[in-house]
Amino acid sequence: AQSVTQLGSHVSVSEGALVLLRCNYSSSVPPYLFWYVQYPNQGLQLLLKYTSAATLVKGINGFEAEFKKSETSFHLTKPSAHMSDAAEYFCAVSVAPGNQFYFGTGTSLTVIP
C-alpha cells in the first residue's frame, strides 16, 4: 500500500524567506512522487514530479524537491517566498501508470509581508 504524510498542516514564512514543506511517503515499490498546488476554489496544478530520473527535481515558480530514498522523503523547497505562493500544497504518490494517486492531507502556506 502507498501513503503520504505531510508534516505541518500550516506553515507561515516571511516574504523572501525559505519555504520548506515536508512530505514523507510509504511505498512497497519505487514510487512516482508529485507536488501539487491548489488556490481557493480551484483544481490542482502540478508543481513538479519525480519519476525515477534525477533525484533533484525542479518545478515551476522556482520550486524544487529532492527525492531521498533513504529517508523516504520528498520535501518541497523554494529559496525565497513570494506573496503569490500562499496556497494549499499537496504531496501525492502513485506507483504505476494509470494507478490512482494517494494524497497527503495538505499544507497551507501563508506568506507574511
Add this chain to the structure above:
Amino acid sequence: GAVVSQHPSWVICKSGTSVKIECRSLDFQATTMFWYRQFPKQSLMLMATSNEGSKATYEQGVEKDKFLINHASLTLSTLTVTSAHPEDSSFYICSARPRDTEAFFGQGTRLTVV
C-alpha cells in the same frame, strides 16, 4: 500540458434534486478518469475510478447509487449526484492521466445543496 475541463464550476441545487458534473479531456483521450471529493481545508478523497465503456470502480464507503458515474466516451466522464442533500455539499474534482506519469485535474465543481 494536457487540459481537463470540468463543468460547471459551481452549482446550487435544491435538496432532493439531481446534479450532473461533466469532466472532459480536451486534447487527449482518457480511458480512465478519477473523481475526488474535497471537504473544506482537507485533502482529496478518491470517490471512484471511471473506466470508459465499463462500470466505475467505487471506493469503500462511497454509495454507487447516489454518485452515478458514466464514462461514455474517451473524452467525457460524468458524475451525477442523485437526490442531493445538504451533506453532499462539497468540492468535487476530476482528473485524468494522459501519460504514464502525472495527472491533470479539472477546475473543480463547488456543489451547494440548499
